[in-house]
Amino acid sequence: MQPVECIQSTAVSVAQATPATGSASAGRTPGFARVKEILDGAIATWRKDQQREPHLEVHGPRFRWNTRDELVNGVVELGDMRFPLIDETLRGNGRAEETFLIQYLRRDGDMFVRMPSGGPYLPDDQIDEIARWIDAGCPELAPGQQSSLRAPDVSRALAFAQRYGRPANGAALQLAAPRV
Ligand code: HEM
Numbered sequence: 001m002q003p004v005e006c007i008q009s010t011a012v013s014v015a016q017a018t019p020a021t022g023s024a025s026a027g028r029t030p031g032f033a034r035v036k037e038i039l040d041g042a043i044a045t046w047r048k049d050q051q052r053e054p055h056l057e058v059h060g061p062r063f064r065w066n067t068r069d070e071l072v073n074g075v076v077e078l079g080d081m082r083f084p085l086i087d088e089t090l091r092g093n094g095r096a097e098e099t100f101l102i103q104y105l106r107r108d109g110d111m112f113v114r115m116p117s118g119g120p121y122l123p124d125d126q127i128d129e130i131a132r133w134i135d136a137g138c139p140e141l142a143p144g145q146q147s148s149l150r151a152p153d154v155s156r157a158l159a160f161a162q163r164y165g166r167p168a169n170g171a172a173l174q175l176a177a178p179r180v
Pocket residue numbers: 039042043046053054055056058059076078083084085100101104105112113115116117
């Protein structure tokens with residue numbers, strides 16, 4: 001079997017021979033939630049179109065994206081071949097088009113067909129969004145986006161509770177407090 005390094009360098013030359021659309025550099029950088037939405041959407045569309053559950057287990061146990069870390073560390077394992085979805089050397093440095101994730105979402109590769117296998121495929125603008133996310137270093141949150149668990153909000157709510165008594169969601173506030 002071909003070692004991972006050989007597969008990756010072959011893939012790089014494919015990317016260089018076929019330049020990306022160019023639009024990946026334009027537009028907003030998404031956060032992980034949007035990337036997850038796009039990938040989940042690809043699976044949902046495939047399921048609807050093919051009218052069956054996809055056997056995603058063919059990709060091995062490390063093919064998943066419930067969290068940002070799962071996706072970033074995701075690997076497709078086929079026999080003794082390993083395809084890191086987003087190789088760490090290709091993150092945050094303008095090399096997203098060289099990642100296996102982007103390459104297999106955009107076109108047939110040397111070894112396998114374009115993903116999701118058999119289509120429907122993701123539209124270019126959605127693949128561009130994922131590429132921008134990788135080029136931005138795979139951030140959990142989009143630039144300027146704030147977590148829904150903002151410490152100042154919790155502090156303000158606790159101050160309110162101390163001043164006016166226990167609010168309706170006091171139990172939730174007590175759980176949240178130690179994390180501030
Ligand atoms: C490194 C990237 C990937 C590799 C090497 C890879 C490889 C494969 C292989 C070998 C198969 C089985 C053979 C076939 O149906 O052609 C497969 C099936 C499939 N893959 Fe991928 N894949 C990759 C990424 C993805 C991604 C990112 C998605 C979805 C967002 C995806 C969705 C699917 C689906 C839906 C199937 C069909 C499963 C079925 O027939 O039940 N793959 N993939």
